[in-house]
Amino acid sequence: MGVVNVTPDSFSDGGAWFQPEDALAHGRLLLEQGADVLDVGGESTRPGAERPSEAEELRRVLPVVEGLARLGTVSVDTMRSGVAAAALDAGASLVNDVSGGLADPEMAALVAERGVPFVAMHWRGHSAGMQDRAHYDDVVADVCRELRERAEALEAAGIARERLVLDPGFGFAKLAHHNWELLRRLDAVLDLGLPVLVGTSRKKFLGLVGREGREERAPLERDVVTAVTTAHAARAGAWGVRVHDVVAAVDALDVAEELGSVGPR
Numbered sequence: 001m002g003v004v005n006v007t008p009d010s011f012s013d014g015g016a017w018f019q020p021e022d023a024l025a026h027g028r029l030l031l032e033q034g035a036d037v038l039d040v041g042g043e044s045t046r047p048g049a050e051r052p053s054e055a056e057e058l059r060r061v062l063p064v065v066e067g068l069a070r071l072g073t074v075s076v077d078t079m080r081s082g083v084a085a086a087a088l089d090a091g092a093s094l095v096n097d098v099s100g101g102l103a104d105p106e107m108a109a110l111v112a113e114r115g116v117p118f119v120a121m122h123w124r125g126h127s128a129g130m131q132d133r134a135h136y137d138d139v140v141a142d143v144c145r146e147l148r149e150r151a152e153a154l155e156a157a158g159i160a161r162e163r164l165v166l167d168p169g170f171g172f173a174k175l176a177h178h179n180w181e182l183l184r185r186l187d188a189v190l191d192l193g194l195p196v197l198v199g200t201s202r203k204k205f206l207g208l209v210g211r212e213g214r215e216e217r218a219p220l221e222r223d224v225v226t227a228v229t230t231a232h233a234a235r236a237g238a239w240g241v242r243v244h245d246v247v248a249a250v251d252a253l254d255v256a257e258e259l260g261s262v263g264p265r
C-alpha cells in the first residue's frame, strides 16, 4: 500500500504532494513501482496535529481519489464517514480509518452499507493528545484486546468479518518501546484471525533506532530501516504494509519471499 498524503503537514513527506497534480503524479509513480493499493489521505495524524475541516479534507482528497481510481485500487485514509462516502463515490474501493470507526459514529454503518473492506487501526484518541494515552500494562495484550473489541463492534454494526483488516497502529498512542514490542510480537496480532496491515513507514521510532546519544534520522532517511521492518512484517504473515517508499518495500518483500513464510505477491 503506497501512501499519497494530500496534506501540508504530514511528518513523513509534509506538503510534497499537496497540490492535486503532484499527488496524482506521485500516485501514478507508486503504481508503476509496484504498489497494489494507493492510500489517499487529507488529514495529517502526526502527534499534536490539528484537524482540517471536513470541507477542506474533501477538497484535498476527492480530485486525487478520482484521478488515481482510474489507474488502480485506491483506499481513502479518513476518520470521517462523509469523506469516506464521497471518496467511495469517486472510485475508492476501501476505507482506511486510523480510529477504527471510533472517531465518527456513522462510519461503521456507512462501510456496512457500501460493503467495502475496512482497515480498523488501534487508536485511543485524536492526534492532539494521543501520546498522553500511551499507557499499557502489557502493550501487546492491551492492543490485541482493544482490536478484538473493535472488530466485534464493527461486525455488530453490520460489517462482514471477511471485509475487516486490523492494524496495531504503530506510533499512535505508543512510545518507541511499545512499537518495538508490537513488532516483535506481531504473531499475537495475527492470532486475532484477521488480515493485518502494518504501518511503520518513516515513523519516529525508526528514526531513533540505534541512535542513542546521536541525532535521530530525519523522516526521509528512514526508508532503509522501514524496509527491514517490511521484510519482518511479511515474514510474520502480515496482509499488507503501508509505505512511502514502494521501491524499497518491493525489494524487502522479494527478500522475504525468498526467505520463506510469505506467499507470492
Ligand code: PMM
Pocket (backbone or CB within 6 Å): 003, 005, 010, 011, 012, 013, 044, 045, 046, 077, 096, 097, 098, 119, 121, 167, 169, 170, 197, 198, 199, 200, 201, 202, 242
Ligand atoms: N499511519 C499514518 C496514517 N494512516 N493508516 C494505517 N492503517 N496505519 C498507519 O500506521 C497509518 C495510517 C501516519 O503516517 P503518515 O503521516 O506518514 O501517513
